[in-house]
Amino acid sequence: xxxxxxxxxxxxxxxxxxxxxxxxxxxxxxxxxxxxxxxxxxxxxxxxxxxxxxxxxxxxxxxxxxxxxxxxxxxxxxxxxxxxxxxxxxxxxxxxxxxxxxxxxxxxxxxxxxxxxxxxxxxxxxxxxxxxxxxxxxxxxxxxxxxxxxxxxxxxxxxxxxxxxxxxxxxxxxxxxxxxxxxxxxxxxxxxxxxxxxxxxxxxxxxxxxxxxxxxxxxxxxxxxxxxxxxxxxxxxxxxxxxxxxxxxxxxxxxxxxxxxxxxxxxxxxxxxxxxxxx
Amino acid sequence: xxxxxxxxxxxxxxxxxxxxxxxxxxxxxxxxxxxxxxxxxxxxxxxxxxxxxxxxxxxxxxxxxxxxxxxxxxxxxxxxxxxxxxxxxxxxxxxxxxxxxxxxxxxxxxxxxxxxxxxxxxxxxxxxxxxxxxxxxxxxxxxxxxxxxxxxxxxxxxxxxxxxxxxxxxxxxxxxxxxxxxxxxxxxxxxxxxxxxxxxxxxxxxxxxxxxxxxxxxxxxxxxxxxxxxxxxxxxxxxxxxxxxxxxxxxxxxxxxxxxxxxxxxxxxxxxxxxxxxxxxxxxxxxxxxxxxxxxxxxxxxxxxxxxxxxxxxxxxxxxxxxxxxxxxxxxxxxxxxxxxxxxxxxxxx
Numbered sequence: 154x155x156x157x158x159x160x161x162x163x164x165x166x167x168x169x170x171x172x173x174x175x176x177x178x179x180x181x182x183x184x185x186x187x188x189x190x191x192x193x194x195x196x197x198x199x200x201x202x203x204x205x206x207x208x209x210x211x212x213x214x215x216x217x218x219x220x221x222x223x224x225x226x227x228x229x230x231x232x233x234x235x236x237x238x239x240x241x242x243x244x245x246x247x248x249x250x251x252x253x254x255x256x257x258x259x260x261x262x263x264x265x266x267x268x269x270x271x272x273x274x275x276x277x278x279x280x281x282x283x284x285x286x287x288x289x290x291x292x293x294x295x296x297x298x299x300x301x302x303x304x305x306x307x308x309x310x311x312x313x314x315x316x317x318x319x320x321x322x323x324x325x326x327x328x329x330x331x332x333x334x335x336x337x338x339x340x341x342x343x344x345x346x347x348x349x350x351x352x353x354x355x356x357x358x359x360x361x362x363x364x365x366x367x368x369x370x371x372x373x374x375x376x377x378x379x380x381x382x383x384x385x386x387x388x389x390x391x392x393x394x395x396x397x398x399x400x401x402x403x404x405x406x407x408x409x410x411x412x413x414x415x416x417x418x419x420x421x422x423x424x425x426x427x428x429x430x431x432x
Numbered sequence: 433x434x435x436x437x438x439x440x441x442x443x444x445x446x447x448x449x450x451x452x453x454x455x456x457x458x459x460x461x462x463x464x465x466x467x468x469x470x471x472x473x474x475x476x477x478x479x480x481x482x483x484x485x486x487x488x489x490x491x492x493x494x495x496x497x498x499x500x501x502x503x504x505x506x507x508x509x510x511x512x513x514x515x516x517x518x519x520x521x522x523x524x525x526x527x528x529x530x531x532x533x534x535x536x537x538x539x540x541x542x543x544x545x546x547x548x549x550x551x552x553x554x555x556x557x558x559x560x561x562x563x564x565x566x567x568x569x570x571x572x573x574x575x576x577x578x579x580x581x582x583x584x585x586x587x588x589x590x591x592x593x594x595x596x597x598x599x600x601x602x603x604x605x606x607x608x609x610x611x612x613x614x615x616x617x618x619x620x621x622x623x624x625x626x627x628x629x630x631x632x633x634x635x636x637x638x639x640x641x642x643x644x645x646x647x648x649x650x651x652x653x654x655x656x657x658x659x660x661x662x663x664x665x666x667x668x669x670x671x672x673x674x675x676x677x678x679x680x681x682x683x684x685x686x687x688x689x690x691x692x693x694x695x696x697x698x699x700x701x702x703x704x705x706x707x708x709x710x711x712x713x714x715x716x717x718x719x720x721x722x723x724x725x726x727x728x729x730x731x732x733x734x735x736x737x738x739x740x741x742x743x744x745x746x747x748x749x750x751x752x753x754x755x756x757x758x759x760x761x762x763x764x765x766x767x768x769x770x771x772x773x774x775x776x777x778x779x780x781x782x
Contacts, residue, residue, distance in 0.1 A: 161635070192634035195627050197497070207637060213627040215500055216639035218523050221493040224485065228497025229627065231455055231481050232505070236629055254493075257486040409483070412476040420478055421616050424449060425433050427477050428613065 154188050156181035161211040166202075172323030172349030172360070173203050173270050179321075179329030180210070180239070180268065186334050194237045197226045199246035202277045203270035203349070206241035220251030223258035226265050227405075234406050237337070240267040244285040245275050248304055252284070259313035259342050261405040266336045266343045269306055270323070272351035273358045280354035290357060306346040307386040311379065311398045316341035318382065318398040322367055323349035324360050328394065335396060341404050348392060363392065370395035433613045440578040441466035441605045444508065444534055444598065447582035449474060450616045453532070454503040455481040457494035459513060462546040463602040464536035467508040488513040492520030492533075499529035500638045502626030504586050508534035510602070511552050512543065515560065521595050522561030525655070526640030530589035530623075532582065534598045536605035539763045547763020548602035550685055553740035556597050557713045564652045566659050568596045568666065569713040571684040575609035581711070583614060588666065590621050592658055599713065601736060603686040603765060668711035669720060673699065677706030679779050680724055682745055683734045684710050686765060691734060694771035698779075705775055713741065718748035725749035732756040732778045734766065754781070 159181040167173050184194065194212040198204035200219035207214030213236070217225040222240045230238050247255055247269050258265070274292065275281040281294035285306065289298040310318045317339040319332045329347060336343035348363045368391040375381055382398035414423075438446070444467050448456070456471035472482040485491035491507045498505040509517060514535045524531055537552040539545040554560075556569050568588050570581040578600060585596040625636060642648035672692055674680055681691045688709040695705050708724070710717050724731070730753055733742040742757045749755060756778045760766050766774075 190631075190634075192629055192631050194634075207639075211635060213634055214637035214639070215497070215627075216637065216641060217496060218493060218519060221489065221496070221520070224490040224493035225497035225500075227483070228455070228457065228494035228499075228505070229501050230497075231483070231494075232498040232501035232503045233627060233629065236501075236627060253486060254490055257490065409481055413479040413481075414477045421618070423478055424616060427474060428433050428436070428446060 154185040156185045159184045159191065159211055161209055163208045165209050166205055168353045170352040171202070172272065172347070172351070175323035175326045176268065176270055176329060176347055176349055177206070177209060178326040179333055182326070182330040183333035183337060186330070187337050189237055193235070194239065195229055196239055196241060197222050197229060198241040199251060201243040201246045203241055203243040204246055220246055220249070221254065222246065223251060223254040223267070227258065227261070227263050230263055230265060230406055231409060238265045239337070240265050242269060243276070244269060244271045244273065244306065245283045248284040248306060248309070255309070256313045259310055259315040259344070262314060262316055262341045262402050264340055264342070264404040264406055266333070267345070268333070269344065269346045270349040271306060271346050272349050272355055273303070274351045274355040276351045276354050305387060306344070307397055308383060310344040310346070311382055311386060314342070315344045315398070316400050316402050317343035317396070319345045319396045320392060320394045321345055321347045322363060322394055323347055324364060332396065339399065341402060366390065366392045368393050370397065435610050435612050437608055437610050438575060439466055439606060439608050440572070440575040440600060441536065442470045443575045443578035443611045444582045445470035445474060446611070446613065447579035448506055448532070448586070449478060450613060451583040451586035452504050452617050452620055453480070453506050453586065455498050455505045457483050457485050457491040457498070457505070457507050459485050459488045459491050459509065461510045461513045463538055463605055464508050464510040464513070464534070466605070467534060467536070488516035489520065492517040495531050496520050496524055496529065499524065499531040500627055502623035502628060504620065506532040506534065508536065510536045510538045511540050514552060514555065518555070518561035521567070522563050522565060523640050524595045525565035525567065526563060527638050528593040529595070529638070530593055531595050532585045532589055532598065533595055534582065537599060537601050539761070545763050546602065548686065548765060549736050549761060549763060550601050550687070551737040551740065551761065552599060553713065553735070553737060556599050565655060566714055568592070568594065568662060568715070570596065570598050571711060571713050572598065572600050572604060573685050573688045573709065574604065575607060575611050578604065579611050580614060583617065586617070592662055594658070601685045663715040666712060667715045667717050669717040670709045670711060672707040674706035674708060674724070676704050677729060678704045679730045679732055679775065680706045680708050681732045681734060681775065682708050682710070682741070684713060684741065687734050687736060690766055690768060690771050693768050694775055697768070697772055698775050703779055705779065710741070716744050716748070718744070721745060721748035725752045728753060730754050730756070730778065732758065732775065734758045734771070734774065736760055736765065
């Protein structure tokens, strides 16, 4: 397996220099390292610049609905638990219009890898404030500066029940690859929030500004310690990158499977029994 | 399987099971909740899946995801919940995914009430979501049809790669009647467009986007060619004493049952009145209606709304014959007496 076999013939529609190119490089390398056959992988996305991801991968692709990638992925996982599902989207898709779904995907601990390309702006619609935009941030929809404080994706993920939470930086594809591989190996809801600059509509949160605030997670950090993870996740100055939180908890698919009654008989015989028992 | 005395809502689930539905995603709402509850009880026993989603929107999107994997899947709700699902239904129509949506209709607008109305006719038959698409809409009028038409809905959804709606007023959903179960469906059609997990299909991409105007126009024309085929092949209606009738009453769902009683009473007095009940609200039996107009029959449309299907009847007959209308709303179901009086009133006007 090599990274190029996971790339489709479609040329990415992103602007030159977009952070999402780094994510694409990291993902294809991670898929190669996992050695997953393309026919066993489904890329699911919502709508937005980063949600064009499935077009650029040579796997099954599902470019779904704005904000709805998580429930779509749940439907897919339950229908085909043998297929690996990787979800792609942006901060607006995942935490504004899709915020409600995100919480429930995390608390259910659905076994998916969710990659957020977090650029603090709406890019596809040409530059409006997003749920991760900073207070006072000026955009076309906040010409006098945003009056809303941002939400923190990794904090929300940890508190909602996600079992693998990492933060990465698009300027470090090699580091991203490692975070993705670890998230793909993890059984459960794995969120990787990638600081991925929009070079066209966000002149504040740039490769340079992100790089200045990035700090490596201390080597002695206990990833199973929720309080320690939250302390790092919510640091007001620095973006700690790496794996913030990682625990094991039963996944949703296994709980659903455990409810199912099994029988050696044909399902039609079982239907007759079940129907007649209630008549 | 023995005949059972069950609610229409439960008959929906049993029909879905017999049709091979593998997964149900739903959200609680009156008067449709019995469908979710029956699905929650039966599906796990059969090794299938029920999930109460976080919202109506979550439920339709889980359906969207499961449909893309090629399994038979459904959701159900009632009017306000269906309004929330319209986005997902539009996308599924655009991406050509097979799924079944059941709407047990109640009073509106807004929260309205939980009593039966038929005021979802426009949001389902005319497409409540955005864009150029149509939905097949089946309108059962008894518990037996809740089972049979749900099974038929899954077949149509697979045959035409489209969402199919079963729309029944809350009365039909809540009414208990005997149901006989058809044979289960064992042979399901292959779906090479789905995420099949095979080396030949892994490049399948499911989307509803076409940025180039010519591409999108081509896609919409493709959808409408499919809809023309559905209009040619899938119209269903039922008639009662229409041949010699001077006045033909038209109603669907529970209204058709009350109309039939009224017609029997009027017939006993020697008056020539018949009934046409559309079973498919789209495709609509417009050709049959046009023929009735050719024969000069007067029409009386009765609905539990302020007049929605009556527009389609008027279009079908092009104002060549008088089309009367009587509607009750707010969850009121017309009484036998009201129906009798209306028939007599419209007969006298002949």
